[in-house]
Amino acid sequence: MDTAATGLTFRDATDADVDALVALVESAYRGDDSRVGWTTEADILEGQRTDPEGVLDVIKSPDSRLLIVEQERRIVACCQLEHRGDHAYFGMFAVSPTAQGAGLGKTVIAQAERQARETWGVSEMHMTVISVRDDLIAWYERRGYRRTGRMTPFPYGDERFGIPQRDDLQFELLVKPLV
Structure with a gap:
């Protein structure tokens, strides 16, 4: 899909995109490069x-x-959409740190919600966010997501998800009706 007004093109990832996507996600959340944007997790998680x-x-x-x-x-953002019965899961959301703060994230999440609704006919979008990420949760709340208070543990000890710098990390489920 091409949105000419914004100069953005949306498409499904292919195997050829893997390395660029890993680099994008890492740059948005980890290490010094991530500090350019506001979505960094560098103070709470190290590693990948x-x-x-x-x-x-x-x-x-x-x-x-x-x-x-x-x-x-140039790949400037990405997100995962997963069909889970009556709802879709939204994850692996990343916006290039140099492109953050200009409305790109709002555009991407709106497009993802539209596609989930149109493709799968789902009535809700679910996501999980690290519960100490107050600024990020507030951003999602402004997009219509609500906190559920339902928590799942952070996978401490599994370095595939990073090396925690705090001992109070957990994921909170956020939900938005797609009507």
Whole structure:
């Protein structure tokens, strides 16, 4: 899909995109590069956010889509959509740190919600966010997501998800009706 007004192109990821997607996700959340944007997790997690195998699993899964957003042929954002019965799961959301703060994230999430509703006929979008990420949760709340108070533990000890710098990390489920 091309949105000419914004110069953005949305498409499904392919195997050829894996390395660029890993680099994008890492740059948005980890290390010094992530500090350029506001979505950094560098103060609460070190190590990796994802890896090529994890990205490829999403691309290959029959119930998932990994949506890529390009601007001038450069990948500037991505998100995962996964069909889970009556709802869709929204994950692996990343916007290039140099493109943050200009409304791109709002555009991407709105497009993802539209596609989930139109493709799968789902009535809700679910996501999980690290519960100490107050600024990020507030951003999602402004987009219509609500906190549920339903928590799942952070996978401490599994470095595929990063190396925690605090001992109070957990994921909270956020939900938005897609009507």
